[in-house]
Structures are given as C-alpha cells and as structure tokens.
Amino acid sequence: xxxxxxxxxxxxxxxxxxxxxxxxxxxxxxxxxxxxxxxxxxxxxxxxxxxxxxxxxxxxxxxxxxxxxxxxxxxxxxxxxxxxxxxxxxxxxxxxxxxxxxxxxxxxxxxxxxxxxxxxxxxxxxxxxxxxxxxxxxxxxxxxxx
Amino acid sequence: xxxxxxxxxxxxxxxxxxxxxxxxxxxxxxxxxxxxxxxxxxxxxxxxxxxxxxxxxxxxxxxxxxxxxxxxxxxxxxxxxxxxxxxxxxxxxxxxxxxxxxxxxxxxxxxxxxxxxxxxxxxxxxxxxxxxxxxxxxxxxxxxxxxxxxxxxxxxxxxxxxxxxxxxxxxxxxxxxxxxxxxxxxxxxxxxxxxxxxxxxxxxxxxxxxxxxxxxxxxxxxxxxxxxxx
Numbered sequence: 001x002x003x004x005x006x007x008x009x010x011x012x013x014x015x016x017x018x019x020x021x022x023x024x025x026x027x028x029x030x031x032x033x034x035x036x037x038x039x040x041x042x043x044x045x046x047x048x049x050x051x052x053x054x055x056x057x058x059x060x061x062x063x064x065x066x067x068x069x070x071x072x073x074x075x076x077x078x079x080x081x082x083x084x085x086x087x088x089x090x091x092x093x094x095x096x097x098x099x100x101x102x103x104x105x106x107x108x109x110x111x112x113x114x115x116x117x118x119x120x121x122x123x124x125x126x127x128x129x130x131x132x133x134x135x136x137x138x139x140x141x142x143x144x145x146x
Numbered sequence: 147x148x149x150x151x152x153x154x155x156x157x158x159x160x161x162x163x164x165x166x167x168x169x170x171x172x173x174x175x176x177x178x179x180x181x182x183x184x185x186x187x188x189x190x191x192x193x194x195x196x197x198x199x200x201x202x203x204x205x206x207x208x209x210x211x212x213x214x215x216x217x218x219x220x221x222x223x224x225x226x227x228x229x230x231x232x233x234x235x236x237x238x239x240x241x242x243x244x245x246x247x248x249x250x251x252x253x254x255x256x257x258x259x260x261x262x263x264x265x266x267x268x269x270x271x272x273x274x275x276x277x278x279x280x281x282x283x284x285x286x287x288x289x290x291x292x293x294x295x296x297x298x299x300x301x302x303x304x305x306x307x308x309x310x311x312x313x314x315x316x317x318x319x320x321x322x323x324x325x326x327x328x329x330x331x332x333x334x335x336x337x338x339x340x341x342x343x344x345x346x347x348x349x350x351x352x353x354x355x356x357x358x359x360x361x362x363x364x365x366x367x368x369x370x371x372x373x374x375x376x
Contacts, residue, residue: 090215105222107215117229119222120204 024060032065040076051085059093072102074111081115186323190355191365193319195265195298199225205264208256208290210234210271212313212327220316227264232256234283235311235327238274248279256286263290268299269314270361272345273334280337284345291368297349301337301362 019037022028026042033049041058048055050069057063061076071086074094082088084102092110101118199205205227209217212233221229237251266287272280287297300314315323342364343351349366356362 103222103226105218107213107218109215111213111215113213113231117218117222117231119226120228121226 019054019056022061024058057094186317186321187357187359189320189322189363190357191298191353191363192316192322194353194365195267195296196224196319198296199227199265202264204228206230206258206262207265207267208232208258208263208287209267211267211269212236214313214315214325217316224319230258230263234271235274235313238271248275249282252282252286256290258290260289261292264292264295266291266295266297268297270300270302270312270334272299272337272342273302274311276335280345288346288349288368291349293368293370295368296352297346297366297368299342299346299364299366301342301364302334302360303336303356303362304360305334305336 019039020034022038022040022042022044024041028042028044029046031047031049032038032044034053035050037054037056038048038050039056039058040061040063042060043062045064048063048065048067048069052070054071054073055067055069056073057076057078059075061078063076063078063080065078065080067078067080067082067084069082069084072082072084072088074088074090074096076093077095079097081098082096082100082102084100086102087104087106088100088102089106090096090108090111090113092108094108095112097112097114099115099118101120103119103121105117105119107113199207205225207221207225207227208230209221210232211217212235213231218229218231221227232255234251234255237248237255268287272283275283291297311327313325313327315325317323337345339354339362342362346366348369350369351364352367353365354362355364
C-alpha cells in the first residue's frame, strides 16, 4: 500500500508521505488492523485499529467504522465513534458523525461534527477550587504541518 | 512558544489584541472592544461556572451553541469534561415550517439521562424563543441537571431587531467574543428578571449581572435536596 511520490494525498497531508495508503478506488469491508500510520482516501466499512499510530482520513475518504488509534486526523467523512489516546483533529473539510473519546480534540471552523466529545484525562483530577488558567493553545503536530 | 502557535488559540489572539487597545476592555464604551470579526466583552458568570465545574471530576457539560472548535478545546483543557454540543441555534434559525416547531426538535436532541448533566451553557438561546418554546426548553434543561448542577444563560434587556444572531466564542475564562451569524429568527424577545426566574424555577439564582451592553448574565443552580450538599 505504498503511495506514489508527489501524489495529491502527500501534498495535502505531509504526514501521509511515510504512511500506508488506501487509495481512492479501494473499498474495504471488515476489520483493518495495523502497526503503522495509515492514510485512507477510499472507503472503509467496519472497524479500524491502529492502537499506537495515526489514522488520517483524506478528503476523499469515506469511512463507516469504529476507529481506535493513537491519533486521528479527519479531512474526509467519518460515520462512527473515534477512540484516540492522544488527539483527534477534524479539519475544515472534515465531517464526523459519532462520539469522540480523546484527551485533546481540535475542530476547525467549517468542519462538521455531530456527537459527543469525551475529553476526560486519565490521571489526577483537578483540585477543588483550582485556578482557571488560560487554555493551552492547540499545537498542530509538526508531522502534519500547519 | 512561537507567535504562530500563540495566535492559534483565541486566548492568545485576545491577549495580543488587548495590547493595542487603549485602556483595555473596561474603558471602551459599553464595555466593548472590537477585535477581528466579533466584539469581545467581559463575562461575569463564565469564570464562576468553570470554577465550580472544575471541582467536579469529569463533569458532563451540554453546550446549546454550535460546535466551535476553540470552545471545545478550551472546555477540554479546563474541565476534561464530557461535552455534548447541541446546536439549538441551527434549529431555532429554521422557520419551523415543517411542523410543531421546537417540540419536534427537542424530541431528537438533549437525550442525556435526567440528572446526568453537571453544567449547561445555554448562551442567549432563550432570546429567540417565544414563551411556550422557552418553557418547553427550560423544563427539559432543568430535568437534565443533577442537583447542584449549573446553568449559564444570557438575556437581552432591550428589544432588538438585528439582521444577525449571535454565537459566543470563549476568549478566556472572563471574556466572550460574539460572532455574528445569519439567522432566520433574529427578532429578540425581552425577558424581564421576574419572568426569567419563573421560567427557570426551581433553579436558584447564584449570580445575576446586568452588563453595560444591555445583556443580563445569569448563573443558576439546581437546588440540592436538604441534607445533601452539592
């Protein structure tokens, strides 16, 4: 599942250059499991598990699946729940219908989202009366570009 | 932190813009300061709302506004909450031409369990509803709140007919930014304080602030049964 150098996918998603790719003409029905980053430009129905890696749904990607990954970047369409250990990013072309569980969630202006967002962190709970601090700015992972 | 990263957050943008405002926000007429695509105004109740919810482990929060990415990130970073964005504005903006109005909308939304919710950000959605619709919404919201749960709401105090409705972006814990948005129902109703208290009974008023820009901010709390401190 290697991508061609200089493909539109790579241009849109720099991280995709080193990731496995499901191309736009590919349709997968069933369970997808992997131990490397994955970019999907095609269609997937079922379940996707990339426990320690990043799933990128490209602008052409159409997903109907439960997703488990370290990080998920959505530029296309996803119908299903997302469970990400680190972060979920829904870009302006992205659309998500489903519930998200992740400690960090970034939703761009123009993105579509319908569902709930569970951002509960594992670890010590804030002390009662803790001061409200300015929100930590969302940092786009360097591998994804700005 | 680089400037590029700093301005990705609304708080960062606000802090940068504030440096160029003469005398700061409080000095501008009506407590307003224009910046970018909307005006930033101080908020008296958002901070207390956040502080009380910060004491709750993993609170459940319902946001009646549209999905605004910076609000989601802010609430996540401050509260580590479970957030239910329920964009009632989108439904309120519909002309309700298909049937029985808000009742049909409420049948499909706000499906959390009764008593499950720790906090509700209602913003100014009541301004756009007639009395019957507002009563139906209030009843649903009150039922969702757990004892001790909080509701934050904004009410206009003067009649307005604007070509746009408002969305609220959290700039920081003490400031909100208004974002104009097109809306079909832009005529705003005025809710006198007494009517608000009746509308939202049995919630108790924790804070009520009449701000310089003719908007009332209210923080209300669902009473805790006797003998059970919330």
